Amino acid sequence: MSSNTSTATATAVVAHAAGDLRVESIEVPAPAAHEARIAIAYGGICGSDLHYWSHGAAGESILKAHMILGHEIVGTVIDGAADGTGPAAGTRVAVHPATPGGAGARYPEDRPNLSPGCTYLGSAARFPHTEGAFATIVNLPSRMLRSLPEGLSLRDAALAEPAAVAWHAVSRAGDVAGKRVMVIGAGPIGALAVAVLKRAGAAEIIAVDMFDKPLEIATSAGAIATLKATDAEAIAAVEADVVIEASGNHRGLASAVRGSVRGGRIVMVGLLPSGEQPALISLAITRELELVGSFRFNDEIDEVIAALADGTLDVSAIVTHEFDVNDALGAFEAARNSAESGKVLLKF
Incomplete structure (x- = not known):
């Protein structure tokens, strides 16, 4: 517990507009009674962070003012919340960046990730x-x-x-033990899905990507075979029981449909652009495929932390670069180059 009401100065990574990323000094206000003050140690650059920097928007979330980026963060509590909730000063913590809630559209109460007013750290x-x-x-x-x-x-x-995002996606596939699974898109989420699938007992994991480096990472994470995304014939011959579509591209979704066994399940975790997208719906119908969405996660982060701690989830191959926060632009450039990078971390 803390009674700290002071302001502080911090160094932050701020998106001002498309192509305008700045490392600047900010004032951190006194924390509210339910807030803890955290010294951030590491932050992982997500695809949404890249979109805000590159395009000034992530899907339909458009920057209307400058915004501090980042939601994949860990650190140490400097001051615990004044109301006595949460961990005490000195505790090392990971962060669940969602705030569920909001009135409007109905959603299952046990799936707060689908609540209409859910907000996320670093979101426009x-x-x-x-x-x-x-x-x-x-x-x-x-x-x-x-x-x-x-x-x-x-x-x-x-x-x-991000591993919790992958964990949630794999859980949406059902029991994968003993099954043949294809992961399309071996970027950080796809590679993490490979690691989660390995832990879950998938018998065969085949990774698909455009580039060699992501496929090397996926192999280290547990894939037993890799395919180039351009090899349509080989992808169609996989006949996967489960496909994790993590590319966020309509061509990846088409590969998922073609590469799925009849009666198979496709989990769509890669977020396609908003609006209508071409899809092989006729083939999905005649093969009785199940197309299942996967969005963020709920409490899976707790299971992920336990699995990381006991060593049953090995994600050591996923991080490829680490940059000091003062070189944030270099970090974002590296993360944008998906042919040569996996997860890129900022060190604070």
Whole structure:
């Protein structure tokens, strides 16, 4: 518990507009009673961060004002929440960046990730925007914080949030033990899905990508075979029981349909652009394929942290680059080059 009401100065990574990324000094206000003050150690660059930098928007979430980026973060509590909730000062933590809620469309109560008003750190989906946590010091609601077990380093825990996205996607596939699974798109989420699938007992994991480096990472994570995304004939011959579509491209979805066994299930975790997309619906119908969406995660981050701590989930191959926060632009350039990078971390 803390009674700290002081302001602080921090170094933050801020998107001002398309192509305008700045590392600048910000003022961190006094935390609210339910907030803890965190010293951020690492932050992973996500595809949404790249989109805000490159395009000034992530899908239909458009930058209308400058915004601190980042939601894949870990750090150490400087001051615990004044109301006594959450971990105490000195605790190393990962962060669940979602705030479920909002009235409007109905959704299953046990799936708060689908709540219509759900907000996420570093998101321009609403205005005022939800500030992110790519900063040396941040205030966060104590309910977002997950204490890390002894023996799990902050650097390894930096992948907890994206690994939870992959974990949720694999859970949407059902029981994968003993099955043949194809993962289309071997970027960070696809490669993490490979690692989660391996832990879940998939018998065969085949990774598909355009580039050699992501396929090398996927192999290290547990894929037993790899295919180039351009090899349509080989992809169609896989006949996977389950396909994880992680490319976020309509051509990847077409490959998923063609490469699925009749009666198979396709989990769509790669977020396609908004609006209508071409899809092989007729083939999906005649093969009785199940197309299942997967969006963010709920409490799977807790299972991920436990699996990282006990060593049953090995994500050591996923991180390929680490940059100091003052070289954030170099980090974003590296992350944008999907042919040569996996997960890129900022060190704070």
